[in-house]
Amino acid sequence: xxxxxxxxxxxxxxxxxxxxxxxxxxxxxxxxxxxxxxxxxxxxxxxxxxxxxxxxxxxxxxxxxxxxxxxxxxxxxxxxxxxxxxxxxxxxxxxxxxxxxxxxxxxxxxxxxxxxxxxxxxxxxxxxx
Numbered sequence: 001x002x003x004x005x006x007x008x009x010x011x012x013x014x015x016x017x018x019x020x021x022x023x024x025x026x027x028x029x030x031x032x033x034x035x036x037x038x039x040x041x042x043x044x045x046x047x048x049x050x051x052x053x054x055x056x057x058x059x060x061x062x063x064x065x066x067x068x069x070x071x072x073x074x075x076x077x078x079x080x081x082x083x084x085x086x087x088x089x090x091x092x093x094x095x096x097x098x099x100x101x102x103x104x105x106x107x108x109x110x111x112x113x114x115x116x117x118x119x120x121x122x123x124x125x126x127x128x129x
Contacts, residue, residue: 021048026055043073050081059085070098076106083115092120096128 017032030052037045050065062085069078083098095115102112115121 017048021052024055026052030056041068041072043069043071043078047073047075047078047081050078054081054085059089063089070101074105076102076109076112079105080109080111080115084111087115087118087121092118092124096121096124 015032015036017029017036020026020029020032030049033045033049033052046065046069050062050069053059053062053065063082066078066082066085070082079098080102083095083102086092086095086098095118099112099115099121102109103116116125
C-alpha cells in the first residue's frame with residue numbers, strides 16, 4: 001500500500017474509517033473520512049485522505065490534500081508523499097521542493113530520499129545549487 005496508514009496516537013484506530021484504511025479498502029475509507037468531518041482543516045485527516053486518494057489513483061486530488069496536510073501538519077510524511085505524487089505526475093520541481101521540506105523535517109524519511117534519487121530531480125537540484 002502506498003503511504004500506509006499514517007501514525008498518529010491522537011486518532012482512534014478503532015473507527016470504521018481507520019479500519020477501512022488499514023485493510024486497504026481505500027474507497028470506503030475515503031468516503032468515511034470525508035463524511036466524518038466535512039470541511040475539516042485537520043492536517044492528520046487530510047494526510048489520511050491523501051493516502052486514500054494516492055492508492056485510488058486520484059493523484060491530482062492527492063496533491064491538493066497532501067499539500068494542505070503538509071502546511072497544517074508539521075510531520076515529514078505528508079510532504080514526502082506529496083513529493084512522491086508530484087514525481088509520478090512529472091512535476092519534478094514540485095517534487096524537489098516537497099522532498100526538501102520532508103527531509104528538513106526528518107532527514108531519515110525514505111520516501112523523500114527516493115524522490116531525491118530520481119535523475120531528473122537530481123539534475124534540478126544541481127541547477128539550483
